Amino acid sequence: MTELQQEQSPLARLYHWETQAAQDVHFVQPVGQGKVEEITWQQAMDQARRVAAYLLSLDLPPRSQIALLGKNSAHWLISDWAIWMAGHVSVPLYPTLNADTVGYILEHSEARVLMLGKLDDWDAMKPGVPSDMPVIRLPLSPQTEGQSWEDIVAQTAPLSGQPDRDLDELATIVYTSGSTGRPKGVMQSFRSFQVCALRMAEQFEVFGVGAVSPNDRMLSYLPLAHVAERLVVGNNSNYFGMQVFFAESLDTFLTDLQRARPTIFFSVPRLWTKFHLGVCDKLPLKKQKILFNIPLLGKKLKRKVLEGLGLAEVRMAVTGAAPLPPAIIDWYRGLGLELLEAYGMSENMAYSHFTRPGQARTGYVGHANPGVECRIDAQTGEVLVKSPGQMMGYYKNPEATAQSYTEDGYFKTGDMGELDDQGRLRITGRVKDLFKTSKGKYVAPVPIENKMGAHPRIEVICVCGENQPQTHGLVLLSEDTRNELASGALERKTVEDDLLAHMERVNSSLDPHEQMAFLVFVREPWTIENGLLTPTMKIKRNVIEQTYEPMVAQWSQSNQRAIWEAQ
Structure with missing residues (x-):
């Protein structure tokens, strides 16, 4: 390991902030x-060192x-640090999984210990x-069996020194959200964390965004079990020292956002x-278009809207x-x-x-x-990517790993897309989402x-129509619209x-089929x-289609253009 790499590893950056800030x-x-x-x-790293020492005492x-x-919290990230400092591999789980998926991931990943954080429904997951x-x-965390963080911190001496990890070691196994079946364990190395942070910082500097710094603030509320939040919040805070705020609940989200005043x-x-x-x-x-x-006045109103959202300093x-x-x-x-x-x-560290x-x-x-x-891809239109954040492979699934790459090392994203004359990418759909109507048209x-x-x-809307004469849309109305309908307004x-x-x-903008x-x-x-949604709030298309499939024939034969699902 070179001196430069040693200084820029995720753990080395933590030791930097521990002494410098x-x-x-x-x-x-x-x-x-x-x-x-x-x-x-100092307090965060002291706790991380004590928990790391406790993990070492388990002789794993x-x-x-x-x-x-667990849901996002300061101690979620401190736990991640402690796991790494103790020489182990972290396996984050979404805090909204059912018991079956929790059991599957714990067994598949061969997890030895569970670190349990804040949850909304532990009783449903515990089995x-x-x-x-x-x-x-x-x-x-919920009150349950196990050793408490507070006791561990109070009774365990902190790990000394600056234990580090080789950049090519396995750092984490990130399980996909499982939108098309059982989640797969994506293996990411410490190098992915390092190279993605440094390359992204380079891009920000070159294109005038400005480097991420300790003066920046972020609100962490998207699942840290997802690679995007782990990279954008967790990794950027490690490397650049920005301040991280957390959301308490959905009900307090606006208050949390206004407290953080994120940049x-x-x-x-x-x-x-x-x-x-x-x-x-x-x-x-209609009023916005006139007033803005x-x-x-328009400038003041726009500023007021952003202030109301807590985004005025972004x-x-x-x-x-x-x-x-695009309209949004x-x-x-x-x-x-x-x-x-x-x-x-997940497969390229976002x-x-x-x-x-x-x-x-x-x-x-x-x-x-x-x-x-x-x-x-010239034949299928699939987007193929080779990234410095490329995964080490799928855990215990070499066949899926091999199938996911082209012969020259490009990852098959499963997305279809096109590039414009400036090299910008447009995603046009998922390869697996394509369906054929009964008229034989894709x-x-x-x-x-x-x-x-x-x-x-x-x-949100899900467009369906496989083996049907024509497509149709399953529409979830906005919450405000649903409330107005329910109240009679x-x-x-x-x-x-x-x-x-x-x-x-x-x-009118679509082809006839x-x-x-x-x-x-x-x-x-x-x-x-x-x-019906993944933990990252994407629609589970196959589950939605299966849920409503029994009614499709009846809906099609009704010859109605607007159908309200039966109460």
């Missing part, structure tokens, strides 16, 4: 009743897997945990859409994980928030493509990041969903007219808990 507050953690705990670098085999299950598995209970904000399309819908409910788009164009706003309708991207950019699209996946400031093209996820090579549903999803009354006829007119506008014949307004919301 010891008294600086690094984490701000809500602890209930509106109170927060501020944790300095070197490089054992240690599972980490998936082997009764003989040692448990370490983090602060804010960098990363979110997924579902939440960007919810923010947009919330503003449009209070100030309809009035000199001075200098870098990023969206990723799934497509966001343009809306944010119109407010003065240059929403930058990013594209990546390091693939990023929109360069001033070079955005709506509907495109940007240029390849430094060190990334991208091409489009349909890519994602572009249609993007167009339909731009309407403020639509929270809004009539179904108004919603139907509005969205059927929108459907016709979208249909792609055009939707009808819309179905679904009764129950699609959530992570009922299995």
